[in-house]
Amino acid sequence: MSREKVPPTSTDANVDSRALTRPTGPTKPPLSYEELRDVIDLSLWAGQMLLQHGAESQRVEETVHRLGTGLGCDWMDILVSPNAIIVTTTSGNEFRTKTRRVVRMGADLWRVTAVNDLSRHVNEGQLDRFQLRHELEQINATPPRYPRWLVVFVVGLACAAFSRLFGGDWPVFGVTFLAATVAMAVRQELSKRYFNHFLVTVASAFVAGVLAGSATLFNLSPQPEIALVSAILLLVPGVHLVNSAEDLIKGHLVTGITRGAMGFLITLAIALGLLLAMRLIGVEGL
Amino acid sequence: MSALLPLLSDGFWSAVAAAGFAILFNVPRRTLPGCAIAGAVGYGLRTLLVEWGMMLELATLAGAIVVGFLAEFFARRWQTPAAVFTVPGVIPLVPGSFAFHALMGLIQITDVGAFGGTPVLVEAAVNAVRTGLILAAIAAGTAAPSLLFQRHRPVV
Numbered sequence: 001m002s003r004e005k006v007p008p009t010s011t012d013a014n015v016d017s018r019a020l021t022r023p024t025g026p027t028k029p030p031l032s033y034e035e036l037r038d039v040i041d042l043s044l045w046a047g048q049m050l051l052q053h054g055a056e057s058q059r060v061e062e063t064v065h066r067l068g069t070g071l072g073c074d075w076m077d078i079l080v081s082p083n084a085i086i087v088t089t090t091s092g093n094e095f096r097t098k099t100r101r102v103v104r105m106g107a108d109l110w111r112v113t114a115v116n117d118l119s120r121h122v123n124e125g126q127l128d129r130f131q132l133r134h135e136l137e138q139i140n141a142t143p144p145r146y147p148r149w150l151v152v153f154v155v156g157l158a159c160a161a162f163s164r165l166f167g168g169d170w171p172v173f174g175v176t177f178l179a180a181t182v183a184m185a186v187r188q189e190l191s192k193r194y195f196n197h198f199l200v201t202v203a204s205a206f207v208a209g210v211l212a213g214s215a216t217l218f219n220l221s222p223q224p225e226i227a228l229v230s231a232i233l234l235l236v237p238g239v240h241l242v243n244s245a246e247d248l249i250k251g252h253l254v255t256g257i258t259r260g261a262m263g264f265l266i267t268l269a270i271a272l273g274l275l276l277a278m279r280l281i282g283v284e285g286l
Numbered sequence: 287m288s289a290l291l292p293l294l295s296d297g298f299w300s301a302v303a304a305a306g307f308a309i310l311f312n313v314p315r316r317t318l319p320g321c322a323i324a325g326a327v328g329y330g331l332r333t334l335l336v337e338w339g340m341m342l343e344l345a346t347l348a349g350a351i352v353v354g355f356l357a358e359f360f361a362r363r364w365q366t367p368a369a370v371f372t373v374p375g376v377i378p379l380v381p382g383s384f385a386f387h388a389l390m391g392l393i394q395i396t397d398v399g400a401f402g403g404t405p406v407l408v409e410a411a412v413n414a415v416r417t418g419l420i421l422a423a424i425a426a427g428t429a430a431p432s433l434l435f436q437r438h439r440p441v442v
């Protein structure tokens with residue numbers, strides 16, 4: 001990792017504390033004004049993409065640091081907060097700071113992988129800043145790897161698979177598949193129209209609840225409530241919750257707490273939508 | 287043999303679930319088999335351990351540790367971040383149904399009133415605690431490889 005570049009002498013107690021945040025080894029040639037501007041812009045952009053698409057804070061920090069130092073900076077200081085990244089680059093006697101807002105947090109692991117590949121190539125010296133800009137633009141413009149209908153279908157299938165894991169029979173499997181598929185389609189359509197994230201979740205959970213409740217209503221199976229539990233699993237904020245716990249463990253408390261709160265609120269929205277559905281069709285308890 | 291069949295079926299369905307969510311999270315296409323395997327192995331191990339009498343929370347920790355190391359191995363092989371495999375791989379372990387029952391219990395409080403509420407509240411609390419413990423186990427398990435083998439001397 002890039003932090004190993006700090007020579008061991010810098011941790012001695014008698015070293016001036018300011019020096020601890022800067023490498024004291026042989027410095028690289030100082031970057032020009034334009035170069036420094038590009039380095040901070042590009043590394044910050046890469047960091048924004050990582051944070052937006054579901055990387056945990058530690059990875060964002062490490063990748064931004066590796067990109068910046070790979071492009072010729074002496075040192076990078078990175079502050080990852082839940083909705084912004086702040087980076088300071090240092091080269092020779094010059095330093096510069098820039099902030100970038102991060103709007104939404106989702107999960108797009110293809111982009112995380114692609115940005116990670118770039119940082120490796122930059123560190124091995126295979127990419128300069130112009131090629132890097134071009135590559136980042138391409139990553140940003142690439143549409144999702146899987147067609148929308150396929151996502152709807154496999155997410156429905158995944159939820160139906162969960163109903164099997166919970167011990168449901170085949171009628172429950174069928175009802176869950178139907179409910180989860182329609183709920184996923186609703187979620188995609190509403191998200192495409194930029195509705196509020198919680199509103200989308202409540203609406204999708206409501207749709208899933210109404211459709212999955214039909215298993216109870218028409219007495220399709222001895223355990224119809226399994227369909228209700230499984231059909232809303234596509235909405236459970238697993239990435240938020242797991243990333244939250246991982247951030248907390250690794251000491252990124254602010255992002256961890258924020259992600260946890262987000263996950264909790266989304267779970268609450270699911271419960272709300274499902275409760276509305278159960279009241280509407282008159283299914284009681286679970 | 288009779289004990290093996292439910293395990294195989296659990297492994298199969300958890301692989302389907304992991305692969306489905308992997309597609310939702312837009313993983314690179316070449317890594318899909320790895321995601322399915324990670325999901326199947328993690329959930330299969332948990333089922334096996336629970337069947338042998340282990341606590342669900344501990345069994346989840348064991349399953350998540352295996353997913354974490356498997357993901358590290360796959361990540362080297364396919365040259366990706368390990369998160370590509372851990373995130374879909376732990377999806378079958380996420381305590382969605384516990385979280386769900388905890389919240390439903392909390393909301394039910396409004397129905398039962400002040401005097402009949404204690405059992406409902408206790409049950410909701412139990413579900414909430416189990417949700418938290420299982421989530422912590424998942425996170426600690428998947429972070430295990432980096433916590434154990436990628437340590438840094440603090441810079442500042």
